[in-house]
Amino acid sequence: MDLIDDKGRFFGTVNIIDALAVLFVLAVVAAGTTFVLGADDQPTNAPEALTDNSTNTTTIVTLEITGIQPYVADAIPKGPIDTDRITAVENKSVRPTEVVVTAQDGTLHEQQHPRKQTVTLRVSLNTTTTEDDLTFGDKPLEVGRQLTLDFGQVTVEGTVTGIANEN
Incomplete structure (x- = not known):
């Protein structure tokens, strides 16, 4: 069994483009969460x-x-x-x-x-x-x-x- 088959699927089940899109969405959500939750830790100079x-x-x-x-x-x-x-x-x-x-x-x-x-x-x-x-x-x-x-x-x-x- 190949890692990516001739139809471009991981292990014959998941399309590689779909998998990259899901990983991208997860990365954006993680970065947004870090940005929003991490803002409270910043010292203020106001x-x-x-x-x-x-x-x-x-x-x-x-x-x-x-x-x-x-x-x-x-x-x-x-x-x-x-x-x-x-x-x-x-x-x-x-x-x-x-x-x-x-x-x-x-x-x-x-x-x-x-x-x-x-x-x-x-x-x-x-x-x-x-x-x-x-x-x-x-x-x-x-x-x-x-x-x-x-x-x-x-x-x-x-x-x-x-x-x-x-x-």
């Missing part, structure tokens, strides 16, 4: 999950945004900002982005990019302070973290290089 010991604070953050076009740097506003996450841009400095280039002899040299700019911002952010953590956007605020800030007319991503409480 603001409602904050403890009673948390307080809203304003934190001054130094942010470095590298390799952006001049029109993006110009579009970053300075002064008060009307958003839930950003209070104000306290200071903004713009300089050419430094890049490393390889010379024909293989040596590395640092030089200014002809167009791209680096912007350093000192920004007041609305943060949450708990006993152990300072958070922004439901994630810990720490030096080296990448932040995406939406200023309305422009959205930029930069690296936190310094943190100071305003309190």
